[in-house]
Structures are given as structure tokens and as C-alpha cells.
Amino acid sequence: MGQTITEQILGDHLVEGELTPGEEIGIEIDQVLTQDTTGTMVWLQFEALDLDEVQTELAAQYCDHQTYQFDFKNTDDHRFLRSAAGTFGAYFSRPGNGICHQVHKENFAAPGKTLLGSDSHTPTPGGLGQFAIGAGGLDIAVAMGGGPYYVEMPEVVNVQLEGELPDWATAKDVALHLLGELTVKGGVGKVLEYTGPGVENLTIPERTTITNLGTELGATSSIFGTDEKTKDWLARQDREEEYVELTPDEDAEYAETIEVDLSELEPLIAKPSMPDNVVPVREVAGEDVEQVIIGSCTNGAYEDILPGAKMLEGREVAKKTEMIVAPGSKQASEMLAREGWTAEMMAAGVNFSEATCGACIGIGHVPASDSVSLRTFNRNFEGRSGIEDDSVYLCSPEVATAAAITGKIVDPRDLADDLGDLEAPGLEMGTKYGPGMGESDPDIISPDEAVDDGLIKGPNIGDVPLKDELASDIEGEALLKMEDNITTDHIIPATADILKFRSNIEKLSEFTLSRVDDTFAQRALDADGGFLVAGENYGQGSSREHAALCPMFLGVEGVLAESFARIHKANLFNFGLVPLTIDSETYERIDQGDDIEIVDDVGKGVRNGQTEFTVRVNDDWEATAHLDASERERDILAAGGKLSWTKQQHDSG
Ligand code: F3S
Numbered sequence: 001m002g003q004t005i006t007e008q009i010l011g012d013h014l015v016e017g018e019l020t021p022g023e024e025i026g027i028e029i030d031q032v033l034t035q036d037t038t039g040t041m042v043w044l045q046f047e048a049l050d051l052d053e054v055q056t057e058l059a060a061q062y063c064d065h066q067t068y069q070f071d072f073k074n075t076d077d078h079r080f081l082r083s084a085a086g087t088f089g090a091y092f093s094r095p096g097n098g099i100c101h102q103v104h105k106e107n108f109a110a111p112g113k114t115l116l117g118s119d120s121h122t123p124t125p126g127g128l129g130q131f132a133i134g135a136g137g138l139d140i141a142v143a144m145g146g147g148p149y150y151v152e153m154p155e156v157v158n159v160q161l162e163g164e165l166p167d168w169a170t171a172k173d174v175a176l177h178l179l180g181e182l183t184v185k186g187g188v189g190k191v192l193e194y195t196g197p198g199v200e201n202l203t204i205p206e207r208t209t210i211t212n213l214g215t216e217l218g219a220t221s222s223i224f225g226t227d228e229k230t231k232d233w234l235a236r237q238d239r240e241e242e243y244v245e246l247t248p249d250e251d252a253e254y255a256e257t258i259e260v261d262l263s264e265l266e267p268l269i270a271k272p273s274m275p276d277n278v279v280p281v282r283e284v285a286g287e288d289v290e291q292v293i294i295g296s297c298t299n300g301a302y303e304d305i306l307p308g309a310k311m312l313e314g315r316e317v318a319k320k321t322e323m324i325v326a327p328g329s330k331q332a333s334e335m336l337a338r339e340g341w342t343a344e345m346m347a348a349g350v351n352f353s354e355a356t357c358g359a360c361i362g363i364g365h366v367p368a369s370d371s372v373s374l375r376t377f378n379r380n381f382e383g384r385s386g387i388e389d390d391s392v393y394l395c396s397p398e399v400a401t402a403a404a405i406t407g408k409i410v411d412p413r414d415l416a417d418d419l420g421d422l423e424a425p426g427l428e429m430g431t432k433y434g435p436g437m438g439e440s441d442p443d444i445i446s447p448d449e450a451v452d453d454g455l456i457k458g459p460n461i462g463d464v465p466l467k468d469e470l471a472s473d474i475e476g477e478a479l480l481k482m483e484d485n486i487t488t489d490h491i492i493p494a495t496a497d498i499l500k501f502r503s504n505i506e507k508l509s510e511f512t513l514s515r516v517d518d519t520f521a522q523r524a525l526d527a528d529g530g531f532l533v534a535g536e537n538y539g540q541g542s543s544r545e546h547a548a549l550c551p552m553f554l555g556v557e558g559v560l561a562e563s564f565a566r567i568h569k570a571n572l573f574n575f576g577l578v579p580l581t582i583d584s585e586t587y588e589r590i591d592q593g594d595d596i597e598i599v600d601d602v603g604k605g606v607r608n609g610q611t612e613f614t615v616r617v618n619d620d621w622e623a624t625a626h627l628d629a630s631e632r633e634r635d636i637l638a639a640g641g642k643l644s645w646t647k648q649q650h651d652s653g
Pocket of ligand 1: 121
């Protein structure tokens with residue numbers, strides 16, 4: 001039987017298991033990436049594992065989430081990351097050089113290779129034919145040490161693209177269309193593989209916008225095959241020799257096929273506060289807009305910013321609206337500047353930010369209270385912009401610019417009709433990239449150019465906390481009962497005042513779930529153990545392992561939820577927290593404050609492959625909870641987490 005692109009790449013990298021959907025497989029990792037908020041723990045874990053040199057073909061450390069230097073903490077951490085990259089053999093991308101996915105795509109992403117990254121949007125270079133997965137930091141540390149990465153073999157879904165995008169519809173609308181149809185859970189356990197005649201009508205920046213947003217569908221990864229456009233794009237980055245041809249076999253079998261006719265798409269927008277709350281722009285036209293931001297790892301390429309620049313030629317940003325451009329990389333900034341577009345946009349009233357995640361996680365450019373902000377980002381979770389009563393819409397750069405011109409949400413097709421001289425900018429590829437590329441980029445320090453003499457740990461660099469082996473009895477209070485779709489932003493907010501603590505877990509844990517209940521951290525500490533209870537899709541969002549690490553530090557023993565998001569569930573195993581699935585009836589019956597006991601010897605049950613556990617509530621009634629875990633995950637849980645388990649493996653091996 002023929003193979004899909006996913007099966008071809010995974011088959012080439014398979015070290016354990018079989019490519020059967022739902023079965024755990026171990027794959028060899030070619031490249032890893034990490035960023036500053038997750039990277040500090042990654043390197044501390046790498047060190048704690050007694051590893052001394054990166055074993056993957058390539059590792060890259062980016063500084064993109066917290067690039068502003070409010071006090072010594074971010075600077076200290078960046079210096080530590082530079083010293084760790086140099087010491088252990090990774091590339092280091094300096095703060096301000098850009099967002100990990102954009103910079104990695106430009107410099108290192110290669111078709112047919114596997115990439116593991118401690119950031120949930122790692123699948124972005126799937127648009128170039130790289131098989132890329134987001135994972136927790138500890139998984140990155142182990143992979144950098146040469147260990148396989150274990151993941152459930154996903155189902156491969158064929159997204160068959162037909163036709164060509166009409167004027168004013170963009171790649172962002174392809175992704176928003178899928179989000180509206182499939183929801184934020186629609187891709188769970190799946191890889192979305194894009195095929196069909198419509199693919200050749202999409203450029204690489206357009207494809208990577210689509211693969212970036214696959215994360216919002218909950219997909220394990222998203223991928224396109226390669227073609228002349230891929231080859232051309234790599235050549236523009238001076239990396240043509242890295243091109244390999246990737247196409248599905250003619251008789252490849254997919255679990256499912258979803259057809260999208262590009263020619264039928266129109267400008268779409270995700271309303272507050274979920275990326276799948278999608279409607280046509282025309283349905284929300286007329287809303288006043290106070291802020292517009294173009295950028296992020298979704299739409300931060302030169303080609304994403306240029307359409308807005310063209311639309312603004314001879315025009316101005318509306319007086320009551322603020323428009324910010326935050327390029328995804330310094331390469332994009334530099335190209336815009338060299339071609340004069342930066343000056344043109346500034347003259348039209350646009351402010352430029354450094355190439356950083358920044359506003360995407362509420363670090364800078366926080367919207368005014370109770371105001372509408374239109375962003376070209378990938379997430380609009382409530383409060384993520386840095387203010388609780390935010391009203392963030394997600395859209396294409398074209399829709400964002402149309403709003404900046406009028407001060408209101410407007411379908412750009414209607415704006416073009418009104419103005420008479422506004423043409424759809426289309427997507428024009430940059431003709432000149434660089435000068436910084438690969439090892440010649442002054443903002444990327446290669447392992448050979450390491451500038452530090454060993455690890456530099458300032459006072460903001462903490463230790464790696466460890467958990468004891470899984471006890472035989474687990475009992476405690478239902479410390480917090482939560483709804484569906486609790487995100488990692490709810491568990492540990494990614495705002496500047498919080499994430500700067502990165503490896504100071506004691507301090508960071510004070511903020512655990514504070515956005516749901518600000519008494520939680522103290523109550524958890526006082527209770528000395530207990531459970532979290534949640535509805536569907538618990539842990540949606542980022543790969544932030546702090547969302548498991550901090551509850552662990554506070555003494556949480558396990559999570560009872562109706563379902564879990566993939567990366568977060570892996571992180572729960574990695575930090576020794578038991579993820580148990582309950583049915584909706586049990587979820588409804590459990591109240592916050594109830595006494596929960598997992599009956600019988602849990603430690604033994606976990607080790608012995610037990611899948612059903614009895615949950616006794618208030619010594620009054622019982623229900624069944626399920627543990628869906630591979631043998632390896634059970635061993636990790638029993639050992640008290642992946643760090644202890646990996647050390648045990650090394651000691652015994
Ligand atoms: Fe950064 Fe936001 Fe992307 S935090 S990595 S720009 S999702």
C-alpha cells in the first residue's frame with residue numbers, strides 16, 4: 001500500500017513501534033528548537049540529565065517571547081541561554097532577531113527532516129515539507145541528548161485543496177475556514193496533510209500560515225508536499241541544496257479527506273475569544289476598532305506585511321486607531337526597510353515593533369480596556385492580550401489594514417468598492433532575502449562561534465524540581481473545578497510579570513491558575529496534595545511545561561478531566577501528575593472541595609497496565625476513571641516524572 005507524506009517521513013525516522021494510528025511510536029529527531037520562556041528549563045534539564053553535547057543534527061535556541069529588558073531577569077536568562085547554547089552545541093538567535101518559527105523557517109527548516117520544538121506552533125515549517133511537532137521542554141532535552149521522541153501515531157487526514165484564492169481572500173482565510181468547520185478540537189490526534197491542485201497556487205509563506213494555525217485545530221502536525229515553489233523559496237534563502245521532493249504515493253490511503261475549494265473562500269474573522277469563533281468579516285462590519293497589529297509567527301513574514309504596506313500607499317491610519325507592525329523576523333524587517341516600505345508605512349501612521357512575540361502574549365501593546373483589537377495572530381484566548389476584558393479578533397493582514405484605514409471592521413471588498421482605487425495587493429514574493437542567512441547571520445551565533453566560557457547562571461536561574469516516585473495511595477481535595485477548554489494561559493499566564501521567572505518555579509507557581517481562582521496556589525500548598533477537575537480539552541494551547549511543573553510544585557497529584565490536549569497530557573506524565581479521564585456524568589457530580597480518593601494501590605496499578613481506576617468521592621459514591629497511557633508513560637509516571645525516569649534509564653543502561 002502506498003504511503004502519505006507523513007508516513008514516508010515518519011517511516012524514515014522510526015525507531016520503535018509501527019505506523020498504526022493510535023499506537024505509540026518512537027521517532028528519531030533531526031532538529032530541535034527552543035525559545036526563551038521554555039528554553040531555560042530545557043537546558044537546566046539537559047544539564048540535570050548529565051548530558052554534555054547536543055546529539056541532534058541541529059539545535060537552535062531563540063529569544064523571542066520576552067525580549068524586552070524590564071529588569072535584569074530577562075537579560076540574565078538570555079545570557080544563560082547563550083552560554084548554554086555555546087556550551088552544549090546549539091545555534092543561538094539573539095533577542096530581537098525574530099520569532100522562533102519564522103527564523104527557523106528562514107535559516108534551518110528542511111523538507112523531509114523531523115523537527116521537535118518546545119513551542120506549540122513548531123509545525124509551522126510543515127509548509128516547507130518538514131515534519132515538525134511541538135512538545136514539552138523535557139522532551140526537547142531528551143531528544144537533544146539523542147533519545148527518540150514518543151508520540152501516538154496520528155491519523156493522517158487529507159485536506160484536498162482545489163482552485164485558486166479570489167481577490168482579498170488569503171491563506172489566513174483557509175485556516176480560519178478550517179477552524180470554523182472543525183473547531184479547536186477538530187485536529188486532535190491527526191496530521192493534516194495538504195494536497196490537491198490548489199496547493200501549487202499557494203506560496204511558501206501562505207502554506208506556513210496554514211500549517212502554523214494547524215496548532216489551533218489541536219493537530220499533532222500539518223504538512224504540505226514540496227514542489228517548484230518550495231525549491232524557489234529555499235533558493236531565495238540560499239539553501240536550494242536542501243530541497244527534496246515529497247509527494248504522497250498515488251495509492252496512499254488517508255483516514256479522511258476534507259475538500260476545500262479555495263475559489264469559494266471570502267475574508268473571514270475569528271471573533272473573541274476563541275480561534276474557532278469564525279464568521280465572514282461582513283457579518284461584524286461596522287464595529288469600531290481601536291488597535292490593529294500585523295505580525296506574529298502566523299503572519300510575520302515580509303510577504304505578510306507587504307500587502308498592508310501597499311494598501312496604505314497614499315492613505316493614512318484612522319485617527320482613533322493605532323496600527324502596529326511587529327515583523328516575525330529581523331530578515332523581514334530588514335527587507336521592508338531596504339525597499340522603503342518601512343518609511344512608507346511610518347509616514348501613513350504605522351508604528352513598528354522589534355521582531356518579537358510581544359503583543360501575542362500581552363507583552364507590550366496591550367489594548368485599551370473594553371476595546372476592539374484586530375490582530376493577524378493565531379490566538380485570541382480571553383486575557384492573552386494582557387487585559388482581562390479584551391476583545392481580540394483574528395484576521396488576515398488585508399482585513400487588519402482595511403480596519404486601520406477606516407477605524408472600523410470592514411470587508412476589504414466593500415472598502416475597495418467604496419474607494420474605487422484600492423486594488424487587492426495579492427501576495428508578492430520578496431526578491432531579496434538577507435543579508436543574514438544561516439551561519440553568516442550576525443544575529444545567529446553558531447556553535448563554532450560560542451562566546452561564553454561555560455554556563456552563566458545569574459540569580460534568576462533556578463533549579464529543576466523533582467517529584468518522588470508515585471505513591472500507592474493518592475487522595476486529596478478537588479482543589480479546583482474548571483470548565484471545558486482550559487488553556488495553558490489559564491494555568492500559567494504568559495504575561496511579562498510572570499514569565500520572567502521561567503526557572504524560578506517557587507515564585508512562578510504562585511500564579512498557578514490565578515486567572516481562574518486567585519486563591520488556588522495558597523489553597524493547594526495548604527492542602528498538601530489534591531486534584532484538579534476539568535471538562536473537555538484540558539491544557540489546550542501552548543507547550544509550556546510550567547503548566548504541569550507548577551501544579552506539581554504545589555502538590556497537585558493528578559487531573560481528572562473529560563479529555564486532555566496532547567502536549568499538555570504528555571507534560572503531565574513528564575512531571576508525574578496522573579491524567580485520568582472521567583465521563584461527563586462524573587464531571588457533573590464532582591464539586592470543588594470534595595474529597596477524592598483513587599482506590600487501591602495506584603502506584604502498582606499504573607506499573608501493571610491497569611486502565612480503569614475507581615474514584616471514591618466523599619467516601620460516599622464511586623465512579624470509574626481511565627488512564628490512557630503507554631507502557632513507557634506508565635514507567636515515567638511511576639518514577640515520579642521523566643527526569644527521574646531518564647536518569648534511571650541512564651544509570652541502568
Ligand atoms: Fe510567539 Fe505568539 Fe507565535 S507567543 S511563537 S508569536 S503564538
